[in-house]
Amino acid sequence: MTVPEPTFEEEGQFDTSEYDVELQEAASNLEVGTTLWFENDRIRVWEVKLQPGERGPFHAHVTNYFWTVVEAGRGLQRSGDGSYMIRHYRLGETRYIENDPGEPLIHDLENVGDSVLRFVTVELIS
Numbered sequence: 001m002t003v004p005e006p007t008f009e010e011e012g013q014f015d016t017s018e019y020d021v022e023l024q025e026a027a028s029n030l031e032v033g034t035t036l037w038f039e040n041d042r043i044r045v046w047e048v049k050l051q052p053g054e055r056g057p058f059h060a061h062v063t064n065y066f067w068t069v070v071e072a073g074r075g076l077q078r079s080g081d082g083s084y085m086i087r088h089y090r091l092g093e094t095r096y097i098e099n100d101p102g103e104p105l106i107h108d109l110e111n112v113g114d115s116v117l118r119f120v121t122v123e124l125i126s
Contacts, residue, residue, distance in 0.1 A: 010086040014078055019058060019108075023080060026058035026106045032065070033121050042126045048119040050075075050111035060104035066096040067121040074113030080106030089117065 016023060033046025034056060048067070050056060058080065072091040078084045099105050111117040 008085050008087045009074075010084075012084055013082050014084050016080075016082045019078070022058045022108075023106070026080060027060050027104055029057065029059040030062065032059050032061060032123065033119075037120075042124070044123040044125060046121040046123070048109065048117075048121055050109065050117045052111055052114050052116070055110035056108055058106055058108045060106050061097065061099050061123075062101040062104045063123045063125050064096070064098045065121060065123045066094060067119045068092065068094040069119055071116050071118035073111060073115050073117035075117055076110040076112045078108050078110075086112060088113075089119075 031046075032044075033048045035047040035049070036044060037047055038045040048056065049071075058078075069089045069091055072089055072093075074086065074088050076084060076086045097105065109117075
């Protein structure tokens with residue numbers, strides 16, 4: 001199955017002052033999902049499950065990781081640099097992201113759709 005490339009419904013900038021405290025703490029928030037399912041010395045497996053209107057806080061990705069959509073929906077992702085994007089996440093869509101621990105990827109995720117939005121995220125820690 002080939003999943004099409006993502007289509008962004010909207011992209012832009014947001015006022016980061018609304019999230020000042022959260023953004024200041026984001027680099028130390030390494031909880032990249034809502035539930036940690038498994039962890040050993042090589043990987044961490046997270047579930048990311050957001051109900052409509054629910055938002056996961058700003059957090060930091062410091063390892064390489066991948067995610068797969070297991071329940072499709074619409075998400076709003078804000079980044080630490082003040083940019084945002086709204087997009088539809090498709091069932092089976094999978095992305096691999098490489099990170100430099102010295103420059104963590106900081107973002108949040110909000111479910112702006114009308115159904116559950118759910119991912120499985122796997123961090124590669126060694």
